[in-house]
Amino acid sequence: MTDERVLIRCRNCGARNRIPVARLQEGPRCGRCKTPFPAISVTSRPVMVSDATFAREVLESPLPVLLDCWATWCSYCGALTPILDDVARSYAGRLKVAKLNVDQNPVTAGRFSVMSLPTLLFSATENWLTRSPARCPDRRSSAIWSVSWPLKRLLKPRGSIPVIYVDT
Numbered sequence: 001m002t003d004e005r006v007l008i009r010c011r012n013c014g015a016r017n018r019i020p021v022a023r024l025q026e027g028p029r030c031g032r033c034k035t036p037f038p039a040i041s042v043t044s045r046p047v048m049v050s051d052a053t054f055a056r057e058v059l060e061s062p063l064p065v066l067l068d069c070w071a072t073w074c075s076y077c078g079a080l081t082p083i084l085d086d087v088a089r090s091y092a093g094r095l096k097v098a099k100l101n102v103d104q105n106p107v108t109a110g111r112f113s114v115m116s117l118p119t120l121l122f123s124a125t126e127n128w129l130t131r132s133p134a135r136c137p138d139r140r141s142s143a144i145w146s147v148s149w150p151l152k153r154l155l156k157p158r159g160s161i162p163v164i165y166v167d168t
Contacts, residue, residue: 004092009060010035021093037062045091046084046099051107054100058123063096067121069114071103077118 004021010030017037019028024040040062049057049067058065068084070077102109102117112121119128 004094006040006063007107008037023154024093028041040093042093043096044089046088046097049100049105049108051105054105054108057096058098061096063094065121065123066095067098067111067123068099069109069117069119069121070117071101071117073103074117080118082096 005018006021006024007016007018008028009016010033012035013030013033015030015032017028017031019037021042024042027036027038029036038060046068047057058067066087068077068080070080081162084097084099087095091097100108102114112119
């Protein structure tokens with residue numbers, strides 16, 4: 001059992017609720033107004049999104065989102081895949097890792113003006129915090145850095161309990 005918790009802000013009353021990661025799938029409620037939060041699926045693998053599922057999977061996610069914009073022809077995108085798999089596994093329940101194929105989903109790629117690949121978009125709220133063209137992963141450490149530095153802004157440890165600040 002882990003002591004990790006997530007802070008989720010209630011859309012109804014604005015209260016911040018500290019919820020254990022282990023209980024996220026049980027459909028927790030706000031402690032102040034008792035409004036139910038949506039059940040948060042805890043996955044240890046990146047989620048594939050499309051133009052049709054982008055709003056549901058990314059914009060409505062109560063967890064912070066790391067969105068990888070990629071293409072099949074991009075060799076750097078393929079080299080970044082195992083690193084993103086590690087991030088998804090390490091931050092399961094605290095961060096949602098999503099992947100968007102820009103060739104198959106031009107509407108969403110155009111919405112965010114994706115001009116170079118791979119591009120990583122980071123969000124903790126409805127506003128996108130950081131936009132980062134991923135570094136060329138010829139050296140694993142530089143690729144990990146390009147993924148990990150914005151995560152430090154999203155996933156802030158507080159005391160001995162890692163807490164994620166999430167606006168739902």
